[in-house]
Amino acid sequence: MKTFKRSIESQVVLSELMLPSHSNFSGKIHGGYILSLMDQIAFACASKHSGLYCVTASVDKVDFLKPIEVGELVTLKASVNHVGNTSMVVGVRIEAENIQTGVIKHCNSSYFTMIAKDNQGKNVPVPGLILECETTVRRFVRSIIRKEESKARRDRFKESKFDMNEHLDRLDGYNVKIELKK
Numbered sequence: 001m002k003t004f005k006r007s008i009e010s011q012v013v014l015s016e017l018m019l020p021s022h023s024n025f026s027g028k029i030h031g032g033y034i035l036s037l038m039d040q041i042a043f044a045c046a047s048k049h050s051g052l053y054c055v056t057a058s059v060d061k062v063d064f065l066k067p068i069e070v071g072e073l074v075t076l077k078a079s080v081n082h083v084g085n086t087s088m089v090v091g092v093r094i095e096a097e098n099i100q101t102g103v104i105k106h107c108n109s110s111y112f113t114m115i116a117k118d119n120q121g122k123n124v125p126v127p128g129l130i131l132e133c134e135t136t137v138r139r140f141v142r143s144i145i146r147k148e149e150s151k152a153r154r155d156r157f158k159e160s161k162f163d164m165n166e167h168l169d170r171l172d173g174y175n176v177k178i179e180l181k182k
């Protein structure tokens with residue numbers, strides 16, 4: 001029988017103090033380190049929902065809105081926003097808190113598509129999602145729209161469909177010089 005779960009059952013929160021060893025040459029926290037934490041929490045959340053180990057299929061998308069400083073307390077929150085057949089979209093929100101002032105800044109929100117796998121590496125159907133409030137409905141619908149837009153973008157720029165001549169005019173004013181070889 002098909003099972004359904006609430007997103008609250010798989011929500012994960014992770015807080016970590018940013019150490020000097022996580023910083024880049026300009027003294028800010030390395031984006032790659034934050035990406036690694038995001039992937040870990042998305043994995044934990046999707047694995048809790050599915051009860052299986054999961055792999056990351058895609059990330060949509062990563063905007064580093066504000067730099068994170070050494071000494072700040074970073075908190076990542078993850079919840080399942082959407083489920084397909086074998087896929088789950090996990091929303092990951094990152095905030096950084098200045099310990100001394102208590103000021104909290106929103107640094108990033110990204111959406112990880114995770115796929116549940118069995119021990120043989122085969123994709124496995126996951127439980128459905130119980131939508132129990134406006135927020136969960138909004139997140140689910142937003143994920144559907146994001147998927148549709150991403151598919152349309154992919155299809156539009158497929159090598160087999162792309163006609164360069166339809167786009168050359170758009171390049172006027174950009175930082176390029178067209179030197180097409182015959």
Ligand SMILES: CC(C)(COP(=O)(O)OP(=O)(O)OC[C@H]1O[C@@H](n2cnc3c(N)ncnc32)[C@H](O)[C@@H]1OP(=O)(O)O)[C@@H](O)C(=O)NCCC(=O)NCCS
Pocket residue numbers: 055056057058083084085086087088113115123
């Ligand atoms: C992502 C992956 C599991 C897709 O498997 P597949 O058998 O080729 O894909 P399918 O076409 O059968 O689709 C399976 C599901 O993945 C989803 N999917 C596949 N590619 C996707 C992508 N690029 N973005 C989002 N979702 C994707 C499909 O929509 C489908 O979802 P559904 O079951 O809910 O309908 C497979 O390509 C893979 O294992 N990639 C490597 C993952 C990995 O190693 N990640 C860590 C990187 S270091």
